[in-house]
Amino acid sequence: MQAASVVFAERGYAGGTTDAVAKQAGISQAYVVRMFGSKEQLFVEVAKRAADRVAAGFRSAIAEFAGNETAHEKQAILGKVYADLVADRGILLVLMHLFTMGHDPTFGPNSRECFLRIYRLVRDDAGMGPGEATQFMAQGMLVNTLLAMRIPDVLDEQPDAAELFDYCTGAQTDGILEMYWRPNGA
Numbered sequence: 001m002q003a004a005s006v007v008f009a010e011r012g013y014a015g016g017t018t019d020a021v022a023k024q025a026g027i028s029q030a031y032v033v034r035m036f037g038s039k040e041q042l043f044v045e046v047a048k049r050a051a052d053r054v055a056a057g058f059r060s061a062i063a064e065f066a067g068n069e070t071a072h073e074k075q076a077i078l079g080k081v082y083a084d085l086v087a088d089r090g091i092l093l094v095l096m097h098l099f100t101m102g103h104d105p106t107f108g109p110n111s112r113e114c115f116l117r118i119y120r121l122v123r124d125d126a127g128m129g130p131g132e133a134t135q136f137m138a139q140g141m142l143v144n145t146l147l148a149m150r151i152p153d154v155l156d157e158q159p160d161a162a163e164l165f166d167y168c169t170g171a172q173t174d175g176i177l178e179m180y181w182r183p184n185g186a
Contacts, residue, residue, distance in 0.1 A: 004032075004046045005090035012097045013043050013107070044110055047098040050091045051114040055121060057081045062125050071132040075139075076170075078126065082140060083169075086147065096148045142168050152177055 003025035008016040018039050022029040036042040061081045065074065086092040098114060101107040115137075123133035146152075146165055155162040155177075166173050 001046060001049055002090070004042050005050070005088075005094055008043055008046055008097060009090040009093035013039075013101065016043070018042065040106060044107070047094055047107075047110060047114065050094045050098075051117065053088075053091060054082065054085055054095075054118055057085050058118070058121050059125065062121070065126070071128050074126050074128060075132070075136045078122065078136065079140070079170075082143075086144075092144060092147055096144055139168065 004016075004021045007020045007024050010016075011020065016039070018032045018036075019029045021042065022032045025032070032042065036045060058078055058081060061077050065077070069077070095114070098107060098111050102111045104111075119133055119137055122128055122136055123130060126133075128136065146168060151161050151165055155165060
């Protein structure tokens with residue numbers, strides 16, 4: 001699953017192959033197909049795994065809420081959890097690939113259910129209203145988009161990119177860049 005996450009994150013569903021997954025995992029392509037049945041099913045499982053990790057991280061943080069946090073404080077806590085999760089670039093990019101395939105008859109239902117499951121967690125379990133949950137999800141998708149298109153690569157050269165990224169990520173900018181973007185000298 002980790003190897004498939006790397007391959008699909010880098011190449012997307014269309015560009016990822018079971019052969020590339022097998023090479024990444026150090027196993028045979030036949031074994032990958034035997035385990036998952038098809039590339040389609042493998043991608044569904046990889047996307048589900050990424051969504052499950054986000055949901056588990058949010059549930060864990062929500063369980064630690066004291067009960068008197070404001071919506072803004074809850075958003076900041078969950079935002080930090082998400083920033084920690086997307087330090088695994090595979091989670092970020094696999095989910096982004098999944099969300100872009102909402103039109104697909106196979107992946108569309110998975111895409112919608114994944115997104116709505118996270119929305120329901122934020123709205124219901126974290127106790128945010130629909131407006132607050134929507135704001136959190138919208139800002140999270142903007143962060144996803146900025147990271148997926150590698151905006152941090154140009155922060156030093158493009159002041160408006162830095163302004164947008166800083167405004168979007170707020171107090172978490174340095175943490176996101178430290179954990180996610182610069183650990184490998186990127």
